[in-house]
Structure formats: structure tokens, C-alpha cells
Amino acid sequence: MLRDKLNKAPPSKAMAFLQSLRLHPLAWLVGILLIVYSGTFVWHVHKPLPDDLDTGYPLRAASDVDFLVDSTWLDTDGQQHQRSEIFETLFSLIDDAEQLIVLEMFLINEFAGQAGDGHRALSGQVFDRLLARRLARPDMQIVLIIDPFNRLYGGVESDRLDTLKDAGIDVIETNLTVLRDSNPLWSAAWRICCQWFGNSPGGRLPNPVGENPVSLRTWLTLLNFKANHRKALVVDHDGQLRGWVSSGNAHDASSRHSNVALTFSGAAAADLLASMRATVMLSGQVPNWPNQWTPPRESTTSGATIQVLTEAAIRDAVLKRIERAASGDRLDVAMFYLAHRELIEALIRAHQRGVQLRILLDPNEDAFGRKKNGVPNRQVASELHAAGIPLRWCNTSGEQCHFKHILHQGSDDQPVWLMLGSANFTRRNLDNYNLETQVALQTDSEHPAAQRALAFFDQQWNNTGEQFHSLPYEAYADESALNYWLYRMMEASGLSTF
DSSP, X not given: OHHHHHHHSXXXXXXXXXXXXXXXXXXXXXXXXXXHHHHHHHHHHHSOOOTTOSOBOOOEEOEEEEEEEEEEEEOTTSOEEEEOOHHHHHXXXXXXXXXXXXXXXXXXSOTTOOGGGTOOOHHHHHHHHHHHHHHHOTTOEEEEEEOGGGGGGGTSOOHHHHHHHHTTOEEXXXXXXXXXXXXXXXXXXXHHHTGGGOOOSOOSBOOSSSSSOBOHHHHHHHTTOOOBOOEEXXXXXXXXXXXXXXXXXXXXXXXXXXXXXXXXXXXXXXXXXXXXXXXXXXXXXXXXXXXXXXXXXXXXXXXXXXXXXXXXXHHHHHHHHHHHOOTTOEEEEEESOBOOHHHHXXXXXXHHTTOEEEEEEOOOOEETTEEOXXXXXXXXXXXXXXXXXXXEEEOOSSSOBOOEEEEEEOSSSOOEEEEEESOOBSHHHHTTSSBOEEEEEEEOTTSHHHHHHHHHHHHHHHTGGGOBOEEEGGGGOOOOHHHHHHHHHHHHHOOSOO
């Protein structure tokens, strides 16, 4: 009797809901996919980093430090001129190496630029130097660490990279999948649906940087917007290591860009080599360069120092430096992309407490023959300009002002602090998504490298010597609220290339 009454009783709301789900298997499928997508999203944004990333190496004694500039400018007649030091020095370092060459380079290809367009065949020149050194010293260890973009993630062939491999040079393509996702809205879906199909040369879709068609898989991988963005070299000579860290890529279409670099010797170069070891390890290989190049443990806290920093350790060092700048101090910033909210707010606070700021930005006008809309620099510039911070634009003519440079000079006899390298001041570059390398030099203002760095920024800012490097803020001012909030959305979400 009781059982009959229970069977006739109306179902509860919970039971009715479960019964409705049984009638709609598609709802179960959608729910499961949402759970998997959400879990993938969260995990790959916050997962542990591979070993030895996000590292601030010890302060080391600054040895044989040199500040280098590649600069493009206009003269009084509007003619464009170039000064090239950075890659000439890289060639010299490669030519003089005796046992070891390790080059870690984001872009090293001929994509999107031809010599007839005024570009230098820079990537081919680097390849030729590496091959020549291999032929001259067959027992030398030569390692080239690159970003997968150089093969369009497997979507194109590269005879030149294959030639290096055939000559016995280790070419290591960085495994980006183990890194955190900077564009998780897309990358979570890509990891679930698309990464398993791999990639292969050929296809029917337009090539984003060349002529040979590529597959849909190339485009879907490209939208992850992640990279090994480093630009660094370590070689040995006369029993010691020498390092080279730059903002410049060995890329034909980047050969007209303006860039900066530092070279240095000693323990800091061994630290730079250790940072490269981390990239090799996360890519599934074990470097076998000699133990004699293991960096020493001791640090240096007095005199001129140099420090290697990677990933978010760069951000932390910059924030600390900006916050310690006092009234009357000067901060000079020259940057290709400036978009990181913590840094922008720190710069505004520094200005409010009396720090003298000079911000030099690329107008984000050109990208390898294509016009851009000025995001994010013009929107950030409008915010800084409204706060009263002096700004100027690089006077570009198709090329980019590719600096990633900040310099702090105290108002008294405090040391000059200079940082430069691969990292733009953006969320993607500084919040443990890309692989990045910077070096920070601290020394007195009479040090030759400090003198050159100070003179470099003055020339860029003041257009000295009839060289027109920069333009006033009004030249590219964009105070559109719509564009500003577009930048804010893109920066916060990762739906951007900056």
C-alpha cells in the first residue's frame, strides 16, 4: 500500500530536474565540456612553471661591459640613416668562439622582409657565421634555440635550419606547450580540440608572413600568442664566457629596427648560460656543455654589478626600482610595448612624488609592411600624458622602435641602474607567460657603458646632432575612450599580440 502511494506521489523538483537531464543527453555533453574547458583554462594559467624559470640570478661583478645600439633616424632632408653595432658584435663573438656557442633567438628567419625592401639578410648572415665556425672547429659545441614560429609551428619547411642540423649544429625548438597560457580563452579550447592533430607543411590558407600556403592547424596554433621571446648569446673565448643580451631579433624584416644590447663577461655570462639550460630542459633535451661553465654561487654586492633576470623576476625588479626612485631622481623608459597595469600605475606614482620621467614609445604604426592601430602605446600614452608625464614618440618610417630599456639615475652620487633585453612591459612578457631575458647593470655614472646609455637616451629624446629620432606627443595622440578600453580589455584577457 505504502509503495503504491509513493509511486503515485508527484516527483520532487530535484528528481524532476534529474529526469529532465536524462531526457537531454546533449545537456550532459555540454556540461562535461564546460567543466573540462574550465579546468583546462584554470590549470594552464596557474600551473607550476618548468624548473629554473622566473629567476633573478645573483649580482655579479660587471666585467667587460659594453652598451650597444642599432638606431634608425631621419636627417634634416628626410633621408633615413642607420647605425648598426649589435649584430656586428654578435658576429665577432661567434667568430672568436673556441669551444661553445649557444644562441637563443625568438625570430631568426627571412619571413615578411626582402633585401630589396631595404632589409638586411640578417638571418642568413647569422646562419653563415654558425656554419663557418662549425667547419673551422668541427668539435665545437654549437646550439641554436629557437621559437617554433620560425617553422610556423611545423607549417613550413626550413632548408636553412635543416642545413644547420646536417652540419652537426643542435637546433632546438622550444616546447611552448609546457608554458602557461597567456590567451586562455582560446588556448583552453585548442588544448582540448586541436593540439592532438600536430601540423605539417602545406595547406590552403594564406601564409601570415610569406607566400607558401599553410594549414588551418598553423593558424589555430598561432592564436595561442605565446613565445620563447629571448634574444641572447653565450660564447667562450680565452677560457672565459662572454654574454650578449639584446632587444633585437636576427630577422631580416627586423633589420631596420632600433634596438639596444649589452655584452659582458664572467659569472653573469655563466648565469645567462644557466638560463638557456632551462629552455633546453623544458624542451625535453639535456644540454651537455662542459661543467667548467657552471656559474659560481657567490654574489657581488659592491662595485659595478650585472644581473641576469628572466620572466616575472624582470617585472619584480622593475617595480622595485620604480618604487625606490625618489624626488629629483630620473627614470628614462624607451619601449616598444608599454601596457602592464602595475608598471603604469607605478610610473604615475613616481611622477606624483617628484621623480623626473621621460617616456619614449614606438607609435605602434607599422608591423612588417602592415599598418597598425596604435594599440596599446597610444592609449597608455594618453593616460600618462593626462597625469603630466613627458612623452615622445620614436620617429619611425616603416621600421619599429624596438627598445626594451629603462634607466634610473639618482639625483646625487647614487649608481646608475640600467635594464634592457627582450621583454616588453606587458602582461604577456612579464607575468610568466613568455620566456624572456633581461640584464641589469648597476654602476657609477662614469662607467663607459653608463655614459653611452645616458648619451643614447639624450640623443633619442633631444634629436641632437641633426638626427631626428623622436616626435612630440601630439604627433600620434589618441585620446579615444573606445580605443583605451579596447586596450584594457585586450591586455587583461590576453586576446592580443602584445
